[in-house]
Amino acid sequence: MRRTKGARQLLWRWRSNPLRRHDDIVEAWIILVVWTVIALGGTLVGVMAAHAADESFEQLRNERHSVPAVLLENTVRIAPTTEGTTHDRVRAMVRWTTSDGSTHTGRALVDSGHRAGSKVVIWLNNGGRPTTEPPTASAAAFEAGTLGAGAAVAFAGLAFAAGRVTQWRLDQRRYAQWGREWDQLGAQRGRKST
Numbered sequence: 001m002r003r004t005k006g007a008r009q010l011l012w013r014w015r016s017n018p019l020r021r022h023d024d025i026v027e028a029w030i031i032l033v034v035w036t037v038i039a040l041g042g043t044l045v046g047v048m049a050a051h052a053a054d055e056s057f058e059q060l061r062n063e064r065h066s067v068p069a070v071l072l073e074n075t076v077r078i079a080p081t082t083e084g085t086t087h088d089r090v091r092a093m094v095r096w097t098t099s100d101g102s103t104h105t106g107r108a109l110v111d112s113g114h115r116a117g118s119k120v121v122i123w124l125n126n127g128g129r130p131t132t133e134p135p136t137a138s139a140a141a142f143e144a145g146t147l148g149a150g151a152a153v154a155f156a157g158l159a160f161a162a163g164r165v166t167q168w169r170l171d172q173r174r175y176a177q178w179g180r181e182w183d184q185l186g187a188q189r190g191r192k193s194t
Contacts, residue, residue, distance in 0.1 A: 023170055030170075034163030042156040050148025057140035064134045069096035069122045072105065075112045088112055094122055094130075106130050 072093040090112045095105045108122040108130035125131045135143065 021174075023174055027167060027170055030163055030166050034159055037159045038156045041159060042152040045155040046148040046152030048148075049151035050144045053144035053147045054140060057135050057144065060134040061137075061140070063126050064123050064131055066121050066123050066133075067096050067098070069094040069108065069110075069120050071110065071114055071116050071118045071120055073116050075110060075114050094120065096122060096124075098128060104128065109133075 072095055075090050075092045088111060089109050091107045092110050093105060094108045094110065095103060097103050106129070109132055110120045110122065114120065123131050123133045134140075
């Protein structure tokens with residue numbers, strides 16, 4: 001019995017009722033459309049955003065490759081910050097040899113705490129310039145999932161806000177209608193309502 005009563009209260013706008021106004025039906029459709037858009041559109045936007053991010057990370061992994069290099073200067077370990085973390089990577093001058101045998105020098109991101117002459121691994125882009133290491137497959141999957149979830153929540157928030165604004169406009173219309181009806185009722189009774 002209790003479950004039936006809850007379902008009736010939840011679906012009261014859809015039931016036939018002599019007190020139901022046209023605005024109640026419109027509001028019921030707005031609620032149904034908004035929640036459908038949130039469920040379906042949010043899922044679709046989230047999946048699309050995650051897929052796009054995953055493709056972008058995959059492209060980064062395909063465009064970057066690691067090469068061995070030699071440090072040309074000492075790298076000093078940076079002192080801990082106030083939060084207690086240390087910076088394990090610094091930019092330093094390095095020399096590397098490409099697959100065609102040519103030697104290049106430049107600044108690259110390397111682990112700190114090494115002396116000049118140490119062997120390190122650096123990452124190059126397709127143009128042969130030093131760049132950062134691409135995200136691993138697991139890190140990329142996590143970040144893509146996070147971006148997808150964020151996009152889904154943002155879309156759902158926008159859809160919910162649009163629905164609430166529409167309901168607010170309906171409420172304002174109802175308040176104005178009730179005001180007119182009270183004024184008519186007061187005029188019929190011979191006095192003005194305030």
